[in-house]
Amino acid sequence: MTSGTTSPNAGGGRLTTRRWLSVMLLTMTALVLAGGGFGAVALRHTAEVSNRLADRIAPARTAVGQLEVHLLQQVAAVRGYVLTADGALLDPYRKGVDAERATVARLANRRRATPYSQGRLRSGTSRRRRQAMTNTS
DSSP states (O other): OOOOOOOOOTTTOOOOOHHHHHHHHHHHHHHHHHHHHHHHHHHHHHHHHHHHHIIIHHHHHHHHHHHHHHHHEEEEEEEHHHOOOOOGHHHHHHHHHHHHHHHHHHHTTSTTOOOHHOOOOOOOHHHHHHHHHHHHH
């Protein structure tokens, strides 16, 4: 037999209270730092989406609403002209065309407008014009 003293940590691999608290403190610190990092990433993404909404999407939606109004003015003017054959009723049509072109130019010149969105703008404008003219017949 060997005679010797054994330390409390030698046999079972137990942690002392001090080590247990240290491990828990380090674990909680790591979790807080990880949560802060994830929160910062989420906040940055939210800010980017919010800025895109305020800077690009909302003004574009407003311009599209104006575009629809101008197209409706054109349709009403053409209908009035078709019914009465009065050339004076085409003045709102001409104003609507000018306003439509100005709105389309504003949309096309928006900062960071992609070729995809510009193509959709052109096709949407021509499609709506065809629909409006078809509805007047």
